[in-house]
Amino acid sequence: MKPTLPVLLAILLAPTLAHAEDIAIAGIGQSRDFTCNGEDVAISGQGxxxxxxGSCGAIAVHGSGHTVTFEEATSLAVSGAQNKANGGTTGNVTVETAENSISAKVHAGETPAEIDVSGADHMIELELTGPAKIEVGGAKNTLNWTAAAEVRAPxxxxxxxxxxIVKR
Incomplete structure (x- = not known):
């Protein structure tokens, strides 16, 4: 028995339809609240x-003057200038360009969480909940970290x- 065209299309499109759409915010001066259900989030523009x-996928913040709060993300990447990202828990963290402020709890998966900082004049506050690799380059960046006694130093x-780089 041959499958019909609608049945074949339903089979082929099912994985695509099941995947959530990403969340994208662009332009200038938007004020938005979202509930994530695994979606990646891209924020660009200014202000x-x-x-x-909820639980977001990868959060990417590009541009300047953004204020972002989040409960949970698989990773956080911030580039541009004078952005603020304050969150609950994330995996890997990347911070680039200048004068960004980050505060988050970093968890590791099967491999250590990777924290990569470059650029200048960033202020970063992290609570490590597992193994981590920290790399800081650039100029005049401050990274303060804390961890429970049972967590190995990064x-x-x-x-x-x-x-x-200071342990608090």
Whole structure:
């Protein structure tokens, strides 16, 4: 018995339909609240205020002057200038360009979480809940970290000028 065209299309499209659409915020000065259900989030432009509830995929913040809060993400990448990202829990963290402020709890999966900081004048506050690899380059970046007594200290690599990494 041959499957009909509608049955074949339903079989082929099922994985595509099951995948959630990504969340994208662009432009200038948007103020938005979203509930994530595994979606990736892309924020670009200038001056957005975004509150993300639930469990997000990868969060990418590009541009300047954004304020982003989140409960959970698989990873956080911030580039541009004067962005603020405050969250609950995330996996890997990447911070680039200048004067960004990040505060989050970092968890590791099967491999250590990777924290990569470059650029200048960032202020980063992290709570580590498992193994982590920290790499800080650029100039005048501050990374403060804490961890429970049972969490092994992260491996740390630094380069650049006047960077400060402190265990609190």
């Amino acid at each position: 957005h205020t975004v509150a993300l509830k 491996s740390i690599s630094t380069s650049g000028i006047e960077n400060r």
